Amino acid sequence: TDIHQMSQRPLNFAIIDEIDNILIDEARTPLIISGPAQESSELYRRFAQLVPRLVPQEEEDGPGDYTLDEKDRVVTLTEDGLRKIENWLGIPEDKTLYDPEYAEMAPYLDNALRAQVLFKRDKDYIVKDGEIIIVDEFTGRLMHGRRYSEGLHQAIEAKEGVKVRRENLTMATITFQNFFRMYRKLAGMTGPAATEQEEFHRIYNLDVVVIPTNVPVQRIDHPDLVYKTQRAKFKAVLDEIEQAHKRGQPVLVGTSAIETSEYLSRLLTRRGIPHQVLNAKNHEREAVIIAQAGRPGAVTIATNMAGRGVDILLGGNAENLAREDLRKQGYDLNEIRESDWIEAVDMLRKGKDPAEKINEPWVEVLKSRWEQTRKDAELVRQLGGLYVVGTERHEARRIDNQLRGRAGRQGDPGQSRFFLSLEDDLMRRFGGSSLSKIMDRLGVDEDLPLEAGMVSKAIEQAQTRVEGYNFDMRKHVLEYDDVVNKQREVIYDQRRKVLAEANLKPTILNMVDEYLENLVHTYTQAKYPEDWDLKALHQAVLRIMPLPAGETPDAWAQLTRDEIIERLKAIARKDYEEKEQRLGAEEMRRIERLLMIQSIDRRWVRHLTDLDILREGIGLQAVAQQDPLVAYKREAFDMFADLLDRIKEDVVSQIYRVELVKEQQRAPVRAVHPSASGNGGGKPAPQRRQAPKLRRNDPCWCGSGKKYKDCHMKSDAAGLTSPPADAVRRQAAAQAAMAGASSGRRKPKRRKKKRR
Numbered sequence: 001t002d003i004h005q006m007s008q009r010p011l012n013f014a015i016i017d018e019i020d021n022i023l024i025d026e027a028r029t030p031l032i033i034s035g036p037a038q039e040s041s042e043l044y045r046r047f048a049q050l051v052p053r054l055v056p057q058e059e060e061d062g063p064g065d066y067t068l069d070e071k072d073r074v075v076t077l078t079e080d081g082l083r084k085i086e087n088w089l090g091i092p093e094d095k096t097l098y099d100p101e102y103a104e105m106a107p108y109l110d111n112a113l114r115a116q117v118l119f120k121r122d123k124d125y126i127v128k129d130g131e132i133i134i135v136d137e138f139t140g141r142l143m144h145g146r147r148y149s150e151g152l153h154q155a156i157e158a159k160e161g162v163k164v165r166r167e168n169l170t171m172a173t174i175t176f177q178n179f180f181r182m183y184r185k186l187a188g189m190t191g192p193a194a195t196e197q198e199e200f201h202r203i204y205n206l207d208v209v210v211i212p213t214n215v216p217v218q219r220i221d222h223p224d225l226v227y228k229t230q231r232a233k234f235k236a237v238l239d240e241i242e243q244a245h246k247r248g249q250p251v252l253v254g255t256s257a258i259e260t261s262e263y264l265s266r267l268l269t270r271r272g273i274p275h276q277v278l279n280a281k282n283h284e285r286e287a288v289i290i291a292q293a294g295r296p297g298a299v300t301i302a303t304n305m306a307g308r309g310v311d312i313l314l315g316g317n318a319e320n321l322a323r324e325d326l327r328k329q330g331y332d333l334n335e336i337r338e339s340d341w342i343e344a345v346d347m348l349r350k351g352k353d354p355a356e357k358i359n360e361p362w363v364e365v366l367k368s369r370w371e372q373t374r375k376d377a378e379l380v381r382q383l384g385g386l387y388v389v390g391t392e393r394h395e396a397r398r399i400d401n402q403l404r405g406r407a408g409r410q411g412d413p414g415q416s417r418f419f420l421s422l423e424d425d426l427m428r429r430f431g432g433s434s435l436s437k438i439m440d441r442l443g444v445d446e447d448l449p450l451e452a453g454m455v456s457k458a459i460e461q462a463q464t465r466v467e468g469y470n471f472d473m474r475k476h477v478l479e480y481d482d483v484v485n486k487q488r489e490v491i492y493d494q495r496r497k498v499l500a501e502a503n504l505k506p507t508i509l510n511m512v513d514e515y516l517e518n519l520v521h522t523y524t525q526a527k528y529p530e531d532w533d534l535k536a537l538h539q540a541v542l543r544i545m546p547l548p549a550g551e552t553p554d555a556w557a558q559l560t561r562d563e564i565i566e567r568l569k570a571i572a573r574k575d576y577e578e579k580e581q582r583l584g585a586e587e588m589r590r591i592e593r594l595l596m597i598q599s600i601d602r603r604w605v606r607h608l609t610d611l612d613i614l615r616e617g618i619g620l621q622a623v624a625q626q627d628p629l630v631a632y633k634r635e636a637f638d639m640f641a642d643l644l645d646r647i648k649e650d651v652v653s654q655i656y657r658v659e660l661v662k663e664q665q666r667a668p669v670r671a672v673h674p675s676a677s678g679n680g681g682g683k684p685a686p687q688r689r690q691a692p693k694l695r696r697n698d699p700c701w702c703g704s705g706k707k708y709k710d711c712h713m714k715s716d717a718a719g720l721t722s723p724p725a726d727a728v729r730r731q732a733a734a735q736a737a738m739a740g741a742s743s744g745r746r747k748p749k750r751r752k753k754k755r756r
Contacts (some may be wrong), residue, residue: 011183019188020398023204024196025137026176027474031150033172043105044151047112048089048158054081056117066116070429075117077109085109105590111155119156122258130162135258140303141286142281150612163407167174168668171605177203177478178485191405191623192398199471219385219408221415224393224456225449226427230474232446233421237391238267240419241299245273249383250298254403255279256392256425261303264391268299275299294386296376315377315414319345322366329365336362385413388645392424393459395466419449484611487640491604495597504592505580508655509573515652516541516568524561532557541568545656575656591658599650607643611636 016022056066057078065081077085086097089105097106118124125134126142130155134143147153157164180186186206193200197208227233237253244251255261258279265277278289278300293300301527323333344354344363346369355363380386386407394400400418407414420427498504523537534553541547551571556564580588618632669756 013185014180014187016186016188018190020190022176023180023188024199024474025396027203028175028177028477030149030173031176031179041108043108044112044154046156047105047108048115050085050091051112051116053088053107053154054084054113066117070425073118075113077113082418087548087585106235110157111151112159112736115154115155115159118415119152120257120259121160122262125156126258127160127162129339132156132160132162132574169602171609172197173610174485174488175477175481177474180204180483183701187322192401195396195398195401195467199474203475215407215411218411219404219414219416222415223422224418224459226459227419227421227449228446230421230423233419233424234264234267235418236449237264237389237448238271240389240417241268242271242273244387245297245299247383249385249387250294250296250314250380250381251300251387251389252293252387253299253301254390254404255301255303256394258303260391262299268301273299275301277301279303288320291320294377294380295373296379296383311409312406313377314380314385314650315372315373315375317729318348318366318370318373322362322369325369326362331362336360341366378382380412384415386415388414388416388418393418393420393426393463394514395426395459395463395470397463397467400463420459426466427459429462429466448582458628479629480615480632483636484608487607487636490640491600495600498593498596498600501593503589504596505576505588508592508596508651509672511648512572512576512652512655513569515544515648516572517565520561520565520568524564529557529560537564544653545572573657579656592655595651597656599647599654603643603650607639610639614639 013192054065054077055063057067063080065078065084067076082097086095089097089098089102091102093103097103097109099467109740121127123135124137125132128131128576134146135141136143148156151167153169181204186204188206193208194210200206200208225236227236241251241253253264255264261277261279265275268275276293276299277288278286279302289300290302290312292298294312294314298316326333340358340360342359344366347354347357348367354367388404388407390403391401404416407416422428501507519540520537523534523540524532526532534556537556538547538551539551548571551567556567559567583591614635615632618628618635
């Protein structure tokens with residue numbers, strides 16, 4: 001409740017490294033602050049057992065239980081599939097899974113189907129130490145701590161047979177797009193931003209400036225080779241790697257999935273070609289593996305290796321090799337002073353001998369490796385530099401450009417070539433089957449590649465279409481998130497004002513006045529005063545604050561509407577002043593701030609959940625010939641207006657009821673030792689029964705009509721409020737009476753007939 005506890009400064013200026021990765025690849029990723037919700041349902045495991053029994057539909061209108069749209073990554077149950085699931089679940093024939101009594105199971109089925117069909121192990125995620133870890137689609141790195149939302153992660157856990165963790169409740173959320181758009185100034189740098197300049201301009205209002213390279217690029221980018229099948233493609237890749245390895249040219253092989261990298265590794269092992277594998281399973285050694293990928297004859301397989309932040313040095317990295325040698329010799333690297341190491345490296349760069357200045361045994365090892373890597377680098381340059389082999393085209397051209405860009409850095413020579421097949425994901429989704437038919441008609445041999453400008457152009461067009469489609473998706477998400485963003489700005493602005501305001505008394509008294517006015521108008525809507533529901537109004541006011549004995553419905557019947565409002569306002573202000581005098585101004589200010597913050601936070605969390613539910617079902621508006629986005633904006637606005645009213649209602653309904661509880665000092669515990677003879681012990685003191693305690697689901701003691709857990713339970717636990725003892729006793733007595741009434745209704749005993 002203190003503004004000095006806020007950890008985030010004003011968002012003035014951000015400089016983003018690898019800006020395309022953050023603002024484009026991660027654009028739809030929401031930043032979520034979450035808390036634990038209810039325990040995960042057993043339905044995750046149940047559907048994880050049922051869904052694998054479903055059969056995919058191979059042909060349109062053919063038999064099958066579900067259809068798969070690879071282009072849009074959508075999987076849909078057919079009528080046959082839905083009927084099977086309903087039979088397995090034991091749903092009666094005259095009912096469906098989407099009837100109200102079974103509808104709660106539908107999201108579990110949807111997530112189980114997506115987890116089974118769309119998300120692949122060792123491509124989209126890995127299983128490590130009984131945990132599902134997401135793999136970054138663009139860099140191949142593990143994304144520790146991240147979880148898919150809306151129950152999808154739990155569905156994948158159930159599919160893989162690991163512990164299904166409890167679901168999370170969203171406390172706050174914002175996408176990367178809207179978070180970085182909150183900065184007043186934004187800038188960044190990256191290699192392949194030119195292909196995405198339209199999106200940078202339209203979404204973030206950023207211009208892309210291409211800076212010329214330090215020295216001219218000498219890399220040769222060979223045309224793509226397209227094969228009919230993946231088997232033929234991988235055979236050609238292996239032949240190419242083997243030839244380069246024999247002549248001593250280092251090769252970097254880029255793959256799109258962990259399983260592909262491991263498959264290639266097995267094939268290379270069979271051919272006896274030594275190599276290193278870099279994927280999400282061994283990413284800890286990334287810097288070491290990539291730094292040595294430029295040594296003569298080195299073969300490195302990397303999954304989606306964008307190579308961000310690591311240079312591949314031709315001839316190898318002398319420093320890393322020297323450290324490895326010293327480690328093998330049993331040298332403790334911590335004993336080497338960092339300043340001495342830096343000075344030695346600097347002297348070697350300038351062509352000087354560091355042994356003249358630093359008399360340490362490790363200097364000779366570093367010097368030896370430096371000279372060796374210099375010779376190896378020259379040999380690799382003569383062989384044509386690093387050779388980058390791509391085994392599949394990515395959806396985004398800039399990821400391909402990044403892989404190519406590993407070769408030919410800083411004016412070094414280099415080569416690159418992509419080996420593709422018509423069975424690759426991208427080709428299959430965008431016209432690969434038609435090209436395959438053309439190759440069949442022409443009688444092209446499976447092992448013979450296509451190397452035509454038409455094919456390369458078709459691939460580039462496919463990538464452009466995917467980029468356009470993904471851009472539309474990100475823009476679509478942004479349009480919906482902008483609605484939430486405007487509401488978020490209002491709520492967070494209110495929250496900051498509450499924390500910064502020294503005295504919230506005028507604000508809360510205005511809330512009370514406004515709430516009382518609305519209350520009176522609600523119960524006095526009838527044209528004639530005799531039709532006003534003054535008894536209900538009296539009860540509603542009592543739920544907020546106590547009233548003097550003379551304030552009765554009969555007394556109000558003699559007053560006009562405005563007179564009732566002014567009378568209630570005067571009572572409210574008088575009660576407020578008395579409460580402030582009793583508690584003290586400083587404590588009252590603290591209570592005001594705490595109640596406002598608690599109410600805003602609690603209501604905002606519920607509102608976010610409601611917006612998620614609204615968004616999931618808003619697509620059905622299209623069936624009614626309405627724009628779903630317009631409908632979403634309208635509904636969300638109405639919900640937000642209701643949210644602001646609820647926040648005021650919470651504060652007003654609690655401010656008069658809240659009481660401070662001073663922690664009583666405990667009496668010292670006196671040990672009681674029973675007398676051995678039995679005569680020394682006095683008469684035992686009567687055991688007093690403690691006041692009954694309220695349970696979570698009991699009605700709250702304040703009379704609001706809400707459950708205790710949704711009203712005063714948290715503030716009671718924090719010691720800010722305390723239920724009056726008489727209120728709790730009355731409630732306990734009522735519960736006891738109900739319990740007694742229910743227990744008193746016993747079945748009459750049947751009298752046994754006497755046998756004659």
